[in-house]
Amino acid sequence: MKFCIVGTGRCGTTLLWRMMNSHPDLFVFRETHWIPTLFERFGIQTVPSEALMDIVQRTNHVTGDPVVPFSAAEFAASPFWAEKMSVPEFCDALARFLGQPKKFTYWADKTPDYFYFVSTLQTYWPECEIIHLIRDGADVSASMSGHPGYQALAELDILHWPSMALDYAPPAGGFSAQPMRRFARLWHDRLQRVRDEAPSLKPGSYHEVRYEDILADPKAELRLLTDFVGISANEDWLEYAASLVQPNAGRRHKNRTEILESFDEPELQLMKALGYE
DSSP: OOEEEEESSSSSHHHHHHHHHTSTTEEEESOOOOHHHHHHHHTTOOEEHHHHHHHHHTBBOTTSSBSSOOOHHHHHTSTTOOSEEOHHHHHHHHHHHHTTTOOOSEEEEEOGGGGGGHHHHHHHOTTOEEEEEEOOHHHHHHHHHTOHHHHHHHHHTOSOSHHHHBTOOOOTTOOOOOOHHHHHHHHHHHHHHHHHHGGGSOTTOEEEEEHHHHHHOHHHHHHHHHHHHTOOOOHHHHHHHHHTSOTTTTOOOTTHHHHHTTOOHHHHHHHHHHTOO
16 A cells, blocks of 8 residues: 545545546555454454455445445456455455556555554555545534434444444434534544554654645645655646546535534634644
């Protein structure tokens, strides 16, 4: 894994994924969620690949659908398959399989919830760089409140999705509405956890970028990111990636003042520390 994009969620990681996945030298998983479970069960062992694939195919989104759908039979019949693999070897093989026919050099991941597991990522991939995408807390909280995944986390008081993803099936009645206060705290706790983990990472392997800065000058921010992860940035790619920014992206929520009234002192202090009004 060349790098992993993490964040609170609802902070623009999908846009950044689209930009980076369009790079000619990269294949970027949109979201995996299975690495923590694989680490917990298998550690650094080399194990039968069928056992690894079983976990991967049972890892679900909040919809109950697999996070990365693929044909197990086709993967097992591909030249990337081996009867036994370690977790890093398996993930590399799956990236090569899913990334066909693109002739990429590196693969990466965009799973916002890996903020809790950045040290695990560097256990498997010591050279993995961590890109932390940050967005204004009021906008994130508002977006979380309308998303079923974050509604689930808020109601169950759980910090991250990988702890729920294995064999997850959504409840028939969905989740109950939660006060904005719960989403403000979720934004704070998830973002602060990334920053708390950063000092334990390999020196120079952690980089923060703001969603608002990407919107304001995508080419400049992408040049900084490619320099950070050590890949080239040609003008054609920069032009295309910049075109992925939608005209209405970054629009402030109309009830921003009301949302901020739900913030307690820890959330307000973090907003100030990050430079948001």
